[in-house]
Amino acid sequence: MSASASEPAPVSEPPQPLPDLDTEGFWQATARGELALCRCHDCHLWVQPPHERCPSCAGATSFQPVSGIGRVFSYIVVRHPAVSGFEHELPMVVAIVELEEQVGLRLSARILGPLEEVEIGSRVVAELVAVPGGDFRAPVFRLT
């Protein structure tokens, strides 16, 4: 669908996260420049998405820093603007990154840099960037 020249381009911003009591610690951490994930105090399991209590042992949890280092578990090259806010970013790579802290501890995130260099197994490191249209910062990854 193409907009006619007389119409101003619609405001297009990416969807914004809507934190709740279980997740707000993640966003508070990114706001202060830290990537932190939910972890059980008792059995030390990393828990993503976060929960008030550990799904495994029901222990108390809190947000603790992670290295931000991981590997690409899988990825796509997004070429169709199905979600608003990325029209001018395409093509872009979105990956599922498995963090080194724990097998199966994964985040979906954009991979910045040359898209043709991304492969499954690529080593990546997180950095925090501002999400346009709001006050949130979110992790993205770069190849290392």
Add this chain to the structure above:
Amino acid sequence: MARTGCAITGIGRTAFTRRSGRTTLAMAAEACRTAVADAGLTMADVDGMIAFQAGDSVGPLSVSRAIGIPELAWNIDVLGGGNVVANIVATAGAAIDAGLCRAVLVYRSLNGRSGYRFGTSTARQQVGGEMQFDAPHGYLVPPQWIAMWARRHQHEYGSTCDDLGQIAITQRAHAVPNEHAINRTPLTLDEYRNGRWINEPFRIYDCAYEIDGAVAVLVVGPELAEACAVSPAWLVGSADSQSGDGWTQWDDPTSMYSRHAAPRLWNRTGLSAADMDVACMYDCFTYTVMATVEDFGFCAKGGVGEYFSSGRATYGGEVVVNPHGGLLSEGYIHGLNHYFEAALQLQGRAGERQVPDARRALVTAGAGPYGGATVLSADRP
């Protein structure tokens, strides 16, 4: 439901279009009326309704009123997508078995093309829950999630985009004689390869064809089934598997919900893939067919491309997969059109695309961590 004495008899649907110009209520009413008339019953025989939607359609009470049913003994409006279809068909049968009602209209009505589109998310939005972590990356719609899973399958099993293409091509060939299908133009591998990218490794031809329309199937108990004007498609068994692990945390994207639901279904029914004449495999995307065809045991992991290209999944082969063209080519009525097609085939009413001597059909519904499946039979179990 492991076993039930129930069957699908009457079936109904509207035209499938890109722009219906109608309300979901009007379309649901047409599909439901048609299904009841097809069964040779009247509205006085129908006392149950179950439907599913994603805030994009109308519930049973609106529809029952629209078709002249003054009250229902039993009804449920389920929030969900294709993943709930096997469950709601099974639940309709279970409600009848439990004596809660006698005849249940199961319907889905959506303006999936001209109204709310599942593959798109363009309104400015705040995203809560587990998907809030995906929101800042725009990773929010099924053609992204399932492409992500397909890539992992390619990595682990060496499957290719051409393998996915063989699924799209076979199903399109099946849609060619289907007058109800939204896309009946034959598809070649070259055309598939030249299709525009949506999210690599998915091209446009890997994606369901979003349309407007409605489908209804009537589920009845054994006595009513034998009295209907059309032969029953018996509900032999059903199995579900739904996981909260979601699209990012699910451990192994080279298989889907079906890795749990398939053994559950075959154990309950004592049947296997080899017993099926028809397989209506939920195909929101080609990869959903690939993963579930493997999980249900039609062919070995990594062998789906060859399975389709060698003709094993079409007429003259081992089983006809999606004889109507599926969601890819007939159109995306969220999987309920698969139940319509399975009943039509088992009733011997599929015309030019009739699968010869179709006695048993597998219908699957859902993708990724969420789904279920039903075995239907022309023979009373």
